Amino acid sequence: MGIERRRRVAGRRTGRTTAGPASERPTKAQRKEEARRERLEIQRRMARSRRTRWIAMGLVVVLVAAGAAYYAFRPRPKVQDPQELLAAAPQAAQAAGCTDVKDVGPYQPEALDRAHIGVPGGPPTMPPVSSYPSVPPASGPHNPTPWSRGVYSSPPPIDQVIHSLEHGAAVVWYAPDVSGAELAKIEDFYRDSSHGLKVIVAPYDYPDQGAAGTLPNGSAMALVAWHHVETCSSVSLAAAFGFTARYGIPPYGGRSYLGDAPEPATPI
Structure with a gap:
């Protein structure tokens, strides 16, 4: 029985698994790609957060401007002669x-x-x-x-x-x-x-x-x-x-x- 086969048999008997061959581990390029995807996801989340803040600030500005316009042009009681x-x-x-x-x-x-x-x-x-x-x-x-x-x-x-x-x-x-x-x-x-x-x-x-x-x-x-x-x-x-x-x-x-x-x- 080969060495690798004996390891698999022993693992089944004891309930433990052993590390697979080196080809199953992520390569350096794969790790780099995964890190890149994580950075992109973080950047997307930050961009969404910034857009949300800008939208909120824009709404505040619009509401303030609308309030000021209403105050300036609201109907006033006519001052009698x-x-x-x-x-x-x-x-x-x-x-x-x-x-x-x-x-x-x-x-x-x-x-x-x-x-x-x-x-x-x-x-x-x-x-x-x-x-x-x-x-x-x-x-x-x-x-x-x-x-x-x-x-x-x-x-x-x-x-x-x-x-x-x-x-x-x-x-x-x-x-x-x-x-x-x-x-x-x-x-x-x-x-x-x-x-x-x-x-x-x-x-x-x-x-x-x-x-x-x-x-x-x-x-x-x-x-x-x-x-x-x-x-x-x-x-x-x-x-x-x-x-x-x-x-x-x-x-x-x-x-x-x-x-x-x-x-x-x-x-x-």
Whole structure:
């Protein structure tokens, strides 16, 4: 029996196999080809991964561009004509449940009506809002720095707003739970300074002031100028503009100024 045959027989008896002849082992060329195929497969996987990343990045860019285009060209509510609003103001004020404009008079003692807080001659801190002649306040001790015109989504410092009233500002206060299309119209309208150079629009919400920190009698809107207050049971752009056009400085369209701000020429 030959040597190779004896090996095969022995392997069958013991259950072990022995290495085949050298011709059954991969040659150097075969190993090289296998390595090449593995490299190609790795490269293909990497290429697919890169394509996936580029596609994902492209989608992100497209979505961002689409969002920017929508924001730039989205339909916006039409800003109403000021003259039409003024013509509609009396009827709108009635429909919104607005009171007549009240002259609430000066803060008492009157010597403090225009006093600055924290300076000689003025109180060291702001008195409670409940001590002012009206809610919201329309005069009285205030911060030495006025508040700037504009539309605000959070309550501004009330002591600075009072100072702005002294300079001829008109304020459109609204209750913090008010929302909806009419409030959006008010905000859009007054963002244009040509509709009120000294108009402030903001929520009235000062919990630390107790009952005086909310609008009175369930009002949704209060219109305030120096010594003057009008409250409404619902918000109305026409009613608001009917007030600010005559009680804010400068009055709109050459109308007569009905307010009595002591420093109307001073900016805010």
